[in-house]
Amino acid sequence: MKKSCSFCGNKNFREDKVQYIYKHDNRFLVVNNVPAEVCEFCGEQYFKADVLKKIEKEFSEIHSAGKKAKNVLRMPVEEFVEI
Ligand SMILES: [Zn+2]
Structure with a gap:
């Protein structure tokens, strides 16, 4: 890909x-x-548009259309002022 990292x-x-x-x-x-x-210097990640579209589509199928995801995570959540 002939471009430069927009951060650095x-x-x-690298792929x-x-x-x-x-x-x-x-x-x-x-x-x-x-x-x-992935930028080899700063690690910034770049995704192709069709990759992001596919993820957005999957997101709406899971959250709006009731599709069952392969795995479900439970995540701890904190408020910064309380930690
Ligand atoms: Zn970079």
């Missing part, structure tokens, strides 16, 4: 599989092993 300007990226956390209206979807281009 570095031009070297990787990363965990993507999609958040919308305080609801979440965690997707593992999402293909990404």
Whole structure:
């Protein structure tokens, strides 16, 4: 991919599989092993538009259409002023 990182300007990226956390209206979807281009200098992750579209579609199928996700996580939640 011929571009530079919008955070650090570095031009070297590597293909990787990363965990993507999609958040919308305080609801979440965690997707593992999402293909990404990762900046070799600062680690910023870049995703292709069709990859993000697929995740958005899955999010709405799970949260709006009642599709059952492969796994469900329970997460601890804290308020910063209380920790
Ligand atoms: Zn970078």
